[in-house]
Amino acid sequence: MHVVVNAAQSVDGKLATRRREQLRISGPEDFDRVDRVRAAADAVLVGVGTVLADDPHLTLDEEDRRVERLRNGRPGNPARVVVDSTGRTPTDARILDDAATTYLLVSASAPPERREALAAAGAEVVVVEGGSGTERESESDGDHVDLVAGIHALAERGIDRLMVEGGGEVIYSCFAAGLVDELHVYVGSMVIGGRDAPTLADGEGFTEAFPRLDLVDTERLDDGIVLSYEVGDGTP
Numbered sequence: 001m002h003v004v005v006n007a008a009q010s011v012d013g014k015l016a017t018r019r020r021e022q023l024r025i026s027g028p029e030d031f032d033r034v035d036r037v038r039a040a041a042d043a044v045l046v047g048v049g050t051v052l053a054d055d056p057h058l059t060l061d062e063e064d065r066r067v068e069r070l071r072n073g074r075p076g077n078p079a080r081v082v083v084d085s086t087g088r089t090p091t092d093a094r095i096l097d098d099a100a101t102t103y104l105l106v107s108a109s110a111p112p113e114r115r116e117a118l119a120a121a122g123a124e125v126v127v128v129e130g131g132s133g134t135e136r137e138s139e140s141d142g143d144h145v146d147l148v149a150g151i152h153a154l155a156e157r158g159i160d161r162l163m164v165e166g167g168g169e170v171i172y173s174c175f176a177a178g179l180v181d182e183l184h185v186y187v188g189s190m191v192i193g194g195r196d197a198p199t200l201a202d203g204e205g206f207t208e209a210f211p212r213l214d215l216v217d218t219e220r221l222d223d224g225i226v227l228s229y230e231v232g233d234g235t236p
Ligand SMILES: NC(=O)C1=CN([C@@H]2O[C@H](COP(=O)(O)OP(=O)(O)OC[C@H]3O[C@@H](n4cnc5c(N)ncnc54)[C@H](OP(=O)(O)O)[C@@H]3O)[C@@H](O)[C@H]2O)C=CC1
Pocket: 006, 007, 008, 009, 014, 015, 016, 017, 019, 020, 021, 022, 023, 025, 046, 047, 048, 049, 050, 051, 053, 054, 083, 084, 085, 086, 088, 143, 144, 145, 146, 147, 165, 166, 167, 168, 169, 170, 171, 173, 198, 202
């Protein structure tokens, strides 16, 4: 599985305001780049925090890209994935419409009535049991979905290239589990501020063994810049 993380942040590293409302940091050129990255992916993943805050759709904007995917024997839109331990995704969330397959990765503790309600609303509910048996070590804290096992479950469903769009909690967990291969960050020319505003990587934070990144490209788009990294093996 190849995992690409993409997000947009302010110069001070925030993904949104302290109110956690959706904020357009990217401009049209960057949103077009994001659409290209989505089009190349088999699935786009977000955390339930992003679903609750943004009610995203996570489909392609550009019809030509959908047509090209269909011509190549792929679904018109990439699948959508939400990591949602207890099934908090609202049953009327936009992500549950029929524009694409939507996998909800829940943990074994998700109440059966929530699983049933979400399946009835159109989700493919996948109960992720901890311990994936892959070479990458499980980083589950017991409460959240075990991302390593979750990625394994997605791979079993034919997903080879996964785009992670956030938010900060999930991006941190992906790094902590050693799952990230590429990181693309759009830095918009703005300051958001706020100690409680979400950042690119929240969670517990690292105190050692910081993931090391190789800067492989920079591109000026709109009034900001895209920083593209490959993720190293942890050796400084
Ligand atoms: N500018 C940008 O590019 C983007 C901005 N955003 C913004 O980010 C904010 C949302 O981010 P954030 O609050 O961090 O939420 P996330 O989208 O990262 O979702 C976090 C939630 O996902 C669930 N989860 C399940 N498994 C895991 C796991 N292994 N690791 C971490 N989380 C897990 C948890 O809820 P539970 O315990 O219930 O399962 C957790 O609270 C919003 O304000 C949104 O607008 C979001 C995406 C992109």
